[in-house]
Amino acid sequence: MTIANSSRSRKAKVQLFILRVLAYLFIGILVAMCLFFFIMLLLMSSKSNSQLQGAFSLKWGGHFLENLHNAWNDASTNIPRGMVNSFIVAMSSALITTYFSALTAYGIHVYEFRFKRAIFTFIMAIMMIPSQVSAVGFIQLAYKFGLTNKLWLLILPGMAAPVVFFYMKQxxxxxxxxxxxxxxxIDxxxxxxxxxxxxLPIMKPAVAVQMIFSFVSSWNNYFMPSLLLTKPEKRTVPIMIAMLRSADYSKFDMGKVFMFILLAILPVMLVYAVLSKSIIKGVTSGSVKG
Amino acid sequence: MSEVKLVNIKKVYPVIERNKNKKNVNGHRTGNLQITDQGVVAVQEFSLDIADKEFIVLVGPSGCGKSTTLRMVAGLEEITSGELYIDGEYMNDVAPKDRDIAMVFQNYALYPHMTVYQNMAYSLKIQKASREEIDRKVREAAEILDITDYLDRKPKELSGGQRQRVAIGRAIVRHPKALLMDEPLSNLDAKLRNQMRAEIIKLRERINTTFIYVTHDQTEAMTLGDRIVVMKDGYIQQIATPQEVFDHPSNLFVAGFIGTPQMNFFDAELKLRDGDYWVDVEGASVRLADEKQERLKANHVEEQAVTLGVRPEHLLLADKGIAGRVTVSELMGSSRHLHLTVDGKDVIIIVPSTGGTGNYIGSDVALGFDGSNAHVFSKATEKNLEY
Incomplete structure (x- = not known):
């Protein structure tokens, strides 16, 4: 009896072990797939132009600081300026988007007024219109009023964000x-x-998660800035990166290019690394009352 | 001085076409409420003078309009028509914050991100009181409610009873003209509820303000109120002291609603014999007490078929009288509840428990009652004929 039991439990243990190994293997592959591009980018940004022109290798290039110095001080692509511009736009629009979406959601949730449902439906309907469609009119308006090259023009429209509003309302x-x-x-x-x-303090988790999402999407936004910002000193990081594509690869220092890209994604990676806990908390907290 | 006066208050919730078939309108049951062209009438013809420092309890079943009335006093609901005065000032259109009232909610409604201290200090902070004054008043209120030890905790770290104390503390901290309580004990378990009820009685002696208290629990109404307002379907049924409501219920509804177990009702005849009123019921005949005789005579009540009400504790086992058969016997400790069938109807009586097994089930008994404990209600209007 006991022998049969112990052999059965040993069998179960082995099964559990195999399952665990498989699970970890699967997760490992996924992690490797995600990290591959970042590791490659990091490696590439450590290599000199000549190393990059040569045969592909997975070795650390040793020119990381040199590339950083060159990229940071590049005259044609003013990356520090671009990062400041991007930061101003991303941070302000994240703040404005979350605050005003929360305010709208609060208004719709708490107050009873005529046409409340109609207004709610209207806001939801806006979600279905792609930004590219409304962009045409918006750009024309901006040009006619002479409002190009103004950073606040990228920030203010963020105030109306139906998706964020909907999240806040839920x-x-x-x-x-x-x-x-x-x-x-009564108080x-x-x-x-x-x-x-x-x-607002009660909504802190929701505000945090939406701030992160809007910061990242605004930081990565290329479409609107590329249409509205023409002066070099007003450009944001995605425009600068995009412009590298038109550069002459044979003359250009590719090590510097990889360093640009690394610098461009750094803030986003930092935001995720530091705030990932509150993202997870924010995503799940709305669902379960507690 | 803080008198509250309500004159012919009415509340109508406009019905949106789409919701007409639904059971709920703005969270209020529309069961027996009157629906007019304007909407659902939640409260009507509500007039009441509340004296300074009086403890008024609004009591009634769910959806009777008691909470709506309280919320109108607080300013959280608009008054459709009628007038509200606090301290002689017309208050209909005054914002809640300018009415100088405080309110305790059923689900506490504490601010979860603030500590107990901050919760209690919030209203004083808004009034721009000095830091010393805030500190003094918060600690004073905390002392009264025995929550000084929890001042630095957040509401989620407290038990239900403690949270309710904090909610009361938040209300009394700024010495409001009137303290409104909307079923404050409903979320607590039975034992804690009894305890908190006693605390509210003690609290009242210490803070001495006007109380308006809403409950559906008749025990709370009876024990706390100076006067009780019994409501049903948006109408006031009776306004009187607890004793008066118990001894002289104004109609069948009040008679049935106040008192546990519920009052027993019999079909009976009111007769005049030699100038005295008698009730004839199921073969028994009882002369009404002198006090009732006078009241009925003053109203010139004629002989008629009536509904007779007698409370279970006033029905006695007798040698002869109303005949019934015991179907259920419940031992309650000091007493025993006997359920009887009398002429096809259920009747409950309370008898002292004898300590024995008390094998009553199946036995035929006769019931008697005293003329001072008989309540006679009109069959047509359901009103107590004494009124």
């Missing part, structure tokens, strides 16, 4: 009892103050 529905708003009203708070001091 989140509010799951976390905000209306009694809390009423309690604050003497003004409506705007209730939003800022009571509601």
């Amino acid at each position: 989140y509010l529905e799951s976390v905000l009892p209306l009694e809390m708003v009423e309690a604050a009203r 003497g708070s003004s409506e705007f103050r209730i939003f800022n001091e009571v509601v």
Whole structure:
């Protein structure tokens, strides 16, 4: 009896071990696939132009700092300026997008007013219009008013973000009892103050996750900036990277090019690395009441 | 001084066409509520004078309009028609924050990101009170409610009872003119509810303000209120002291709603014999008490078929009287509840538990009652004929 039991449990243990090995193998492959491009980029950015022109190798090139120095001080592609511009646009639009989307969601969630449903449906309908379609009119308007090369023109339209609004509204529905708003009203708070001091802190996880998403998408945005920013000192990082493509590869220092790309994705990687916990928390927190 | 006066208050929730067939409109059951062209009438003809420092309890079943009334006093619901005065000032269109009232909600509604101290200090902070004043008042209120030890904790780290204390603390910290409570004990378990009920009685002695308290629990209504307002389907049924409501319910609904187990009702005849009122029921005949005689005479009540109400504790086992058969016997400890069938109807009586097995089931008994404990209601209007 006991012998049969122990052999059975040993068999189960072996099975579990094999399953675990398979699972780790699978995860390992996925991780390798994801990391491959980053590792390649890192390796390439450490090589000199001549090393890159030569045979492909997986060795560390040893010219990393040199490439960094060259890229940072490049006269034609002013990457520090581009990063500052990108940061201004991405940070401001992330702040504006999340704040005003939360405000709109709060308004729709808490107040009863005429045409509320119609307004909600209208906002949702906007989600279906691709930005490229509305861009045509927007660009024309910007040119006619002479508003090109203004960074705030890239920031302000972020205020109307139906997707973020929808996320915020769903989140509010799951976390905000209306009694809390009423309690604050009776406590003497003004409506705007209730939003800022009571509601916004409760929405912190949702705000955090949407800030990250809008920061990243704004940082990576190429379409609108490329149409609106023409002056070199106003360019954002994605425009600068795109312009490298038109450079003459035979004359250009490719080590520098890889360094540009590395610098361009660095802030995004940092944001994800530092805030990944709150992303996970934010994505799941709206779903379960607790 | 903080008197609250409600004059002919009415609340109508506009019905959106689409919702007409639904059971809920704005979260209020529309079961027996009147639906007019304007919408669902949640409260109507509500007039009440609340004296300074009085404890008023609004009680009634779900959807009777008690919470709506309270919310209108708080300013959280618009008053459709009628007038509301607090301290003689017309308040219909005044914002909640300018009414100088405080409210305790059923689900506490504490701010989850603030500590207990910050929760309690919030209203004072908005009033721009000095830091010393805030600190003094918060600690004073915390002392009264015995929550000083939790001041640095967040609401989620507290138990239900502690949270409710914080919610009360937040309300009393700025000494409001009136303290409104919307079923504050409903979320607590039975034992804690009893305890908190006693605490509210003690609290009242210490803070001495006007209370308006909403509950569906008649025990809370009876034990807490100076006066009870019994409501049903948006109408006031009776406004009186707990004793008065218990002893002289104004109609069948109040008689049935207040008191556990519920009052027993019999079909009976009200008779005049030698100038005295008698009730004849199931072969028994009982002369009403002198006090009731006077009230009925003053109303010139005629002989008629009536509904007779007698509370279970006032029905006694007798040698002769209303005949019934015991079907269920429940031992409650100090007493025993006997369920009887009398002429096809269920009747409950309470008898002292004798300590024995009390094998009543299946036995035929006769019931008697005293004329001072008989309530006679009109068959037509369901009103107590004494009124």
